[in-house]
Amino acid sequence: MNFSGKSVLVTGAGRGIGSAIAQAFAREGANVGVNYLTNAETAAATVAACETNGGVALAICSDVTNKDGATNLVSETIEAFGKIDVLVNNAFRPYEFDPERRKLHWDLDWQDYQSQFEGAVQAAHNMVQAAVPNMLTRANGSIINIATDLIARPVVPYHDYATAKAALVGFTRTLAAELGPLGIRVNTVAPGLVYPTKASERVRENIKEDIISATPLRRIAKPEDIAGPVLFLASPWSAFITGQTIYVDGGLVME
Amino acid sequence: MTTDVEYVGRLHGLDPERIHWEPRQYGGDGEKSLIALTPNLQSADLSIIASKVRLNARNSVKTWPVDRVLTAIDQTVARLLDRSHPVRKKMEHLLPIVTGYDEEMVRIGLTGYLKTFRKPQLQRFITEDFPNPGILDKFQPLVKGGFGRAFGPDLLAHVWAGNVPGLPLWTLIAGLLVKAASVGKVATAEPFFAGWFHDVLAETDPELAKTIALVWWQGGNTELEAGLFREADVALAYGGDTAIAALAAQAPASTRFLAHGHKISFGLIGREALDPSRASSTARKAAYDVVRYDQQGCYSPHVFFVEKGGAISPETFGTYIAQSLASYEEKFPRRPLSLAEASSLVEWRMAEETRLGGKVVEPCNGNWTVSIQLQDRALRPSGLNRTIRIVAVDDLEETPILSKPYKTLIQTAAISATPERLFNLASMLGEVGVTRVTALGDMTSPEAGWHHDGRFNLLDLVRITEIEARAETAAEDLASYAD
Structure with missing residues (x-):
């Protein structure tokens, strides 16, 4: 798949899944906006990897849960690359995936949910509102939201995180219905446990083994595994797919 | 082969x-x-x-x-x-x-x-x-007396x-x-x-x-x-x-x-048709009129006048049309253009893009073009072959004045508006030369018996021979049974 001449913006692309997605787009010739919030160093490393891969990349620091932050991120990307063809909403509120130290439901405050909603739905909402006007000038675009397979199979019940991601799937569907007639597709990619990432570094081996044994493809996802379906959903190969959720978890969830 | x-x-x-x-x-x-x-x-x-x-x-x-x-x-x-x-x-x-x-x-x-x-x-x-x-x-x-054939x-x-x-x-x-x-x-x-x-x-x-x-x-x-x-x-x-x-x-x-x-034809889309539940289907019908026979007919639209003040702006409506043209392109691809057609289209597109308040939406293969004009309100012709102008107007009632300079050229107007406005607009448009008012989506299929260019299709072809009532009376005088 050749993305040369395409402009892609990935939020939360400094590390982990976001970084792998940015690098994969760069490998296919895209211009990539690499958004990050706190760690300039890892973002710079992503940009360097993108450029080694043959693409053009730009690191942009911005808080996408904030409307102005999202607007600035989009304007800077358009200033650098002229347009936005693909938006990948990958950023989320920091969350520690530790099955042994997770909060039980009766320990949760509403604020925990609120915080995850902001990181998932509000961030995506801000980004979509900022980026869609540019996509409309061509009546063409692809938006990909990153969720989790925990919404379908809560192997570990991370209530606040998974509920917010489930809301993101609803957000994807209504948005797909709204933007389809305007030429823009919206889909969700729902990864299973991805290792290694910053968020998953504390997951114990026995949990990983349990997941591996229940997974038909008998392994845990790598960040690069997530990039393939994202590129597919960004490409004309998926021109007639919108409002869908693609699980990328080796078959743990089947729908 | x-x-x-x-x-x-x-x-x-x-x-x-x-x-x-x-x-x-x-x-x-x-x-x-x-x-x-x-x-x-x-x-x-x-x-x-x-x-x-x-x-x-x-x-x-x-x-x-x-x-x-x-x-x-x-x-x-x-x-x-x-x-x-x-x-x-x-x-x-x-x-x-x-x-x-x-x-x-x-x-x-x-x-x-x-x-x-x-x-x-x-x-x-x-x-x-x-x-x-x-x-x-x-x-x-x-009716007036006598007979006619x-x-x-x-x-x-x-x-x-x-x-x-x-x-x-x-x-x-x-x-x-x-x-x-x-x-x-x-x-x-x-x-x-x-x-x-x-x-x-x-x-x-x-x-x-x-x-x-x-x-x-x-x-x-x-x-x-x-x-x-x-x-x-x-x-x-x-x-x-x-x-x-x-x-x-x-x-x-x-x-x-x-x-x-x-002839050139156009459409009028009122703000009442521009709500979230109607706009996309309205745009689809409008796009169909553009796609049919690649605008080669006298009844094909060149401009859609789109009223401001609806929930969907003229600009967004233009994007809906763009997406509909894109999906029709999959179903009914445009015919291949001659070199002359293609180059005149490029010229038209450049003129549209450089107009104040104008922007152009099109795919990279250029198989259709939507020109959205927020300031230029003239009834200018499209570039044909699936190119359409979306002209934003404050009120549809302005459009008769805008089309007046083209009195001898205009034919069909499709209207998407309330019944009251339909009749009012039709009468204003009739005054400036429109001879056919229809619904969006039906521009390219006139009804049986339409008056093409406002003329009588059959009446214009015939001559009427009349037997005046007086001839009938005079003949009566000569009848065998006359008293």
């Missing part, structure tokens, strides 16, 4: 062996193509053909009740609607090669078009102009354009209904349809088919044009302004010359 061969023209009265037939190729090399054999005609040939069809008509249709003509046309059209009929199959197969239009569009277009010529529609067609169709057969009492021309000449497949059917059928003999000059761009209609008519009513002759020459041959018009009582011509003016110059004063020149 498959190549079909088709004769152009139906030359009653001439020996085909004596004619020199020249081949012309339609369709690309290496793909499906079609060889047309075109007759090389002289002015004297036209006189022979004209005399022959005139005589044939005198001996047949002129003496028949109009109902027989209706039945013959109805049966002919029924055969052409039957997708298993050999001529219908030929139309579906060859018209896309000849015109470049997508096969599906041609197939759906043919059915939609032909079904407007079934008997009930034909009856409506006649009644529009003759409330008492019996006037075409016999003297009928007139309508006589069609002895010979009706047609010069057709090739922009829309099937175009000749309108005037051919009009000629049959007024019992005229016809000589039609087919267009180089699409010279076959009229002949195929003739052939199926010959199956259902051979005598009637002998009243229709079809001829061809390269447009602009003034000698043959003058020759044809000299033979005709009434001449009907389609074409661009220059072509029409050149043709008109060839018509003698004694021939009634009726022309259908270039």
Whole structure:
């Protein structure tokens, strides 16, 4: 798949899944906006990897849960690359995936949910509102939201995180219905446990083994595994797919 | 590679062996193509053909009740609607090669078009102009007193354009209904349809088919044009302004010359149609009007005036149209453009883009273009071939003024607005020259019996002979039973 001449913006692309997605787009010739919030160093490393891969990349620091932050991120990307063809909403509120130290439901405050909603739905909402006007000038675009397979199979019940991601799937569907007639597709990619990432570094081996044994493809996802379906959903190969959720978890969830 | 061969023209009265037939190729090399054999005609040939069809008509249709003509046309059209009929199959197969239009569009277009010529529609067609169709057969009492009878021309000449497949059917059928003999000059761009209609008519009513002759020459041959018009009582011509003016110059004063020149059409979309539940379906209908026959028809839209103040802005509405054009492109791809068409389109696009408040939405292959104009409100023509202008207006009621400078050029207006506004706008638009108001999505399929360019299709062709009431009274004096 050749993305040369395409402009892609990935939020939360400094590390982990976001970084792998940015690098994969760069490998296919895209211009990539690499958004990050706190760690300039890892973002710079992503940009360097993108450029080694043959693409053009730009690191942009911005808080996408904030409307102005999202607007600035989009304007800077358009200033650098002229347009936005693909938006990948990958950023989320920091969350520690530790099955042994997770909060039980009766320990949760509403604020925990609120915080995850902001990181998932509000961030995506801000980004979509900022980026869609540019996509409309061509009546063409692809938006990909990153969720989790925990919404379908809560192997570990991370209530606040998974509920917010489930809301993101609803957000994807209504948005797909709204933007389809305007030429823009919206889909969700729902990864299973991805290792290694910053968020998953504390997951114990026995949990990983349990997941591996229940997974038909008998392994845990790598960040690069997530990039393939994202590129597919960004490409004309998926021109007639919108409002869908693609699980990328080796078959743990089947729908 | 498959190549079909088709004769152009139906030359009653001439020996085909004596004619020199020249081949012309339609369709690309290496793909499906079609060889047309075109007759090389002289002015004297036209006189022979004209005399022959005139005589044939005198001996047949002129003496028949109009109902027989209706039945013959109805049966002919029924055969052409039957997708298993050999001529219908030929139309579906060859018209896309000849015109470049997508096969599906041609197939759906043919059915939609032909079904407007079934008997009930034909009856409506006649009644529009003759409330008492019996006037075409016999003297009928007139409201003012006395009697009247309508006589069609002895010979009706047609010069057709090739922009829309099937175009000749309108005037051919009009000629049959007024019992005229016809000589039609087919267009180089699409010279076959009229002949195929003739052939199926010959199956259902051979005598009637002998009243229709079809001829061809390269447009602009003034000698043959003058020759044809000299033979005709009434001449009907389609074409661009220059072509029409050149043709008109060839018509003698004694021939009634009726022309259908270039027209442009447009749509009006009120804010009441621009809410989230309606806007996208409204846009889809509007896009359909743009896609059908790639805007080559007189009824095809060039501009959609879109009212501000609705929940969906004119700009967003333009994007809805863009997406609909993109999806129609998948279903009915645009025909390949000639170099001249493509370059004039590029020129048009650049002019649109540089207008103040203008922007252009199009895909990278350029197969359609939406020009959204937020400031320039003029009724400018589109670049044709799936290019459309979206012009933002504060109120739809401004649009009649905007279209006024084009009074002689405008034809159809599609209106999407409340019933009150529909009538109000229609009356304002009628004043500035619009002759047909329709719904979005229906711009390219006029109703049976429409008054093309605001004229009477049949009434314009006939002359009425009246028996005044006084003649009747005077005759009474001479009756055998007179006291």
